[in-house]
Amino acid sequence: MYIKHEHIPTISASEIAVWKQCKQKWYWQYFMRVEPSVTHTKLAQGTMAHAGIAAALAGDNVRAAVAKSAAELSRTVALSIGEEDLDSASLLAEAEAEIDLVAGCVKKWDHESSYRQSGRKLIDSEAAWTMPIRDGSRNSMPDVTWNGRIDAFIAVPFSPNSVWGLEAKFVGQFRTPESVELSSQLAMYLMYMQHRGIENPKLLYLQILNRLPAIPNVNKTGGISRSAITTDWETYKAAVVANGYDPEHYADMREKLAPRRFWTEQVISRPAERLVEDRASLYDCSIELMAKRKRIYMCDSPFLCKSCQFRDLCLETVRGRDPQNLIDAGAYVPRDKPQDDAEVEADAQN
Numbered sequence: 001m002y003i004k005h006e007h008i009p010t011i012s013a014s015e016i017a018v019w020k021q022c023k024q025k026w027y028w029q030y031f032m033r034v035e036p037s038v039t040h041t042k043l044a045q046g047t048m049a050h051a052g053i054a055a056a057l058a059g060d061n062v063r064a065a066v067a068k069s070a071a072e073l074s075r076t077v078a079l080s081i082g083e084e085d086l087d088s089a090s091l092l093a094e095a096e097a098e099i100d101l102v103a104g105c106v107k108k109w110d111h112e113s114s115y116r117q118s119g120r121k122l123i124d125s126e127a128a129w130t131m132p133i134r135d136g137s138r139n140s141m142p143d144v145t146w147n148g149r150i151d152a153f154i155a156v157p158f159s160p161n162s163v164w165g166l167e168a169k170f171v172g173q174f175r176t177p178e179s180v181e182l183s184s185q186l187a188m189y190l191m192y193m194q195h196r197g198i199e200n201p202k203l204l205y206l207q208i209l210n211r212l213p214a215i216p217n218v219n220k221t222g223g224i225s226r227s228a229i230t231t232d233w234e235t236y237k238a239a240v241v242a243n244g245y246d247p248e249h250y251a252d253m254r255e256k257l258a259p260r261r262f263w264t265e266q267v268i269s270r271p272a273e274r275l276v277e278d279r280a281s282l283y284d285c286s287i288e289l290m291a292k293r294k295r296i297y298m299c300d301s302p303f304l305c306k307s308c309q310f311r312d313l314c315l316e317t318v319r320g321r322d323p324q325n326l327i328d329a330g331a332y333v334p335r336d337k338p339q340d341d342a343e344v345e346a347d348a349q350n
Contacts, residue, residue, distance in 0.1 A: 001295075001296050002293055002294065002295055002296070003027070003031060003293070003294050003296055004292055004293050004294075005031060005292070005294075006292060007289055007290050007291075007292075009143055009144045009145070010130070010144065010145045010146075010147050011133070011144070011145075011146055011147070011286050011289055011290070012146075012147050012148055013146065013147070013148035013185045013188040013189065014148065014185065015030055015289065016184065016185065016188070016282060016285050016286065016289070017183070017184060017185040018030065019285060019288070019289055020184060020285060021299065021304060022298065022299035022301070022304060022308070023294075023295070023296045023297050023298070023299070024296060024297060024298040024299065024310075024314060025299070025304075025308060025310055026296075027296045028310040028313055029310065029335075031296075033334060033335040034313075034327055034332040034333065034334055034335060035309070035332060035333060035335050036309050036331070036332055036333075037330055037331060037332060037333045044073055045098065045101075045102055045170055045210055046169070046170045047069055047073060048066045048069045048070055048073070048098075048099070048102045048170075049066070049102050049105070049106055049168070049170035049208060049210075050069075050126075050151060050168060050170075051065045051066055051068065051069035052065050052066040052069075052102060052103055052106035052107075053106055053109075053110075053151070053152070053168050053206070053208075054122065054125040054126070054151075054152065056106055056107070056109075056110040057120070057121070057122035057125065057152055057154060057166075058122045058125075062103050062106050062107050062110065063099065063100075063103040063107075066099050066102050066103040066106070067099050067103075070095050070098070070099050074095065101210070101211070101212065102170070102210075104212050105170070105208050105209065105210060105211070105212060105262065105263075106208060108212070108262055108263065109206070109208050109262070109263040112263070113263070113265065114265075115154075115156065115204070115265065118156065118157060118158050119157045119158075120154050120155060120156050120157070121154065121155045122152060122153075122154055122155075123152070123153040123154060123155055123163065124152065124153045125151065125152045126149060126151065126152075127149065127150045127151075127152065127153055128147070128148075128149050129147065129148055129149070129150065129192050130145045130146065130147040131145060131146050131147075131191070131192055131195045132144075132145060132146075133145060133146050133283060133286055134279070134283065135279060135280045135283035135284075136276045136279040136280050136283075137280075139283065141283075141286065141287075141290065144286070144290065146188065146192075146282075146286070148185075148188060148189065148192065150165045150166070150167065150189055150192075151166050151167050151168045152165070152166040152168075153165055153166070154166050154204070156202075156204075159202065160200075163193075163198055164201075164202045164203065164204050165189050165190075165193055165201070165202070165203040165204070166203070166204045166206060167186065167189065167203060167204070167205050167206070168206040168207075168208065169205075169206070169207050169208070170208050170210050171207050171208070171209060171210060172209075172210050174207050174209070174261065174264055175207065177266055180205050180266055180268065181266075181268065183268075184278065184281065184282060186203055186205065186268050187270060187275065187278040187282070188278075188282060189203055190202075190203060190268070190269070190270055190275060190278075191275055191278065191279055191282075194272075194275060200269065200272075201269065202267055202268065202269045203267070203268040203269070204265055204266075204267055204268075205265070205266045205267075205268050206263065206264070206265050207263060207264045207265075207266075208262070208263045209261070209262045209263060211230065211262075212262070213230065213231035213232045213234075213235035213236075213260075213262065214229045214230050214231045214235070215231070215235060215239050216229060216231065216236055216239050218239075218243055223245065224236070224239055224240050224243060224245060224250060226250070226252075226253060226256075228256070230260060231257060231260065232257055232260055232262065233253065233254045233257045233258070236250070236253055236257060237250070237254075298314060312326060312331065313326060313332065
């Protein structure tokens with residue numbers, strides 16, 4: 001199908017990433033402007049984790065920051081579902097375990113990260129930015145800007161360029177280093193840092209796993225289980241000692257558990273000449289987004305569709321049902337009101 005609508009004169013890094021990923025996903029997220037509903041029993045772990053990471057970088061209390069974020073999220077959701085009189089304490093009572101989980105995961109990274117020992121410090125968190133749209137030559141889009149938000153700027157004393165960007169994710173599964181390196185969204189962050197006058201900009205891409213190391217079981221016949229579980233040697237060793245066993249008898253588990261990761265850090269940088277190419281590519285993509293008439297189609301990717309939050313809407317569409325029914329039923333809620341002048345055209349080829 002084709003759609004017609006006036007795009008607002010600013011394009012975010014995340015919108016470009018979605019447009020390049022899947023036009024249909026962009027349609028749901030930026031044209032229909034809907035998102036999956038969230039109940040007050042399921043808090044946004046990612047938002048809580050970002051609050052904890054900012055606290056860790058600033059040297060503040062991580063758990064307190066996570067709990068504050070959880071309280072704010074709980075209240076926001078309660079108001080959105082019309083429960084204005086719901087007490088914050090009752091909202092958080094069932095979320096204590098989740099707060100402990102998120103705070104524990106963040107503190108594990110903060111304690112173990114080599115960048116912590118290097119003396120890295122927080123400069124700014126949740127840093128919003130804008131910059132003019134141009135393609136690296138003489139082409140530009142007057143009165144239109146790129147915008148985005150970097151999770152943090154940090155000072156890294158050992159680096160010749162001491163100011164780095166930081167992008168953090170709280171994940172159920174790690175993205176591969178290759179997929180991170182290929183991200184055009186991260187390229188735009190580097191472009192912005194270059195725009196600020198930072199030469200050879202660097203971005204620290206942090207992924208924190210959304211679970212803590214598991215505690216091994218004690219066998220019925222005695223001894224600690226040697227089963228392959230998601231844990232680390234420190235946690236395993238503590239269980240061995242707590243149950244009165246000698247860690248030396250389980251030394252083989254140290255090597256077995258060595259590959260287990262609960263967070264990863266990856267430094268992202270690109271040569272200046274490559275950023276010129278990235279800028280030109282993002283400029284072309286921005287022209288598509290600013291066009292009043294857009295062609296919408298599904299990406300048909302088994303990898304992207306598997307985890308896409310809009311998959312159910314697409315399934316309703318291909319099954320010949322009206323996806324609006326899911327929205328009306330509350331499975332998806334409006335992000336804000338769609339533009340009044342937005343139109344959908346029938347596609348003769350669809």
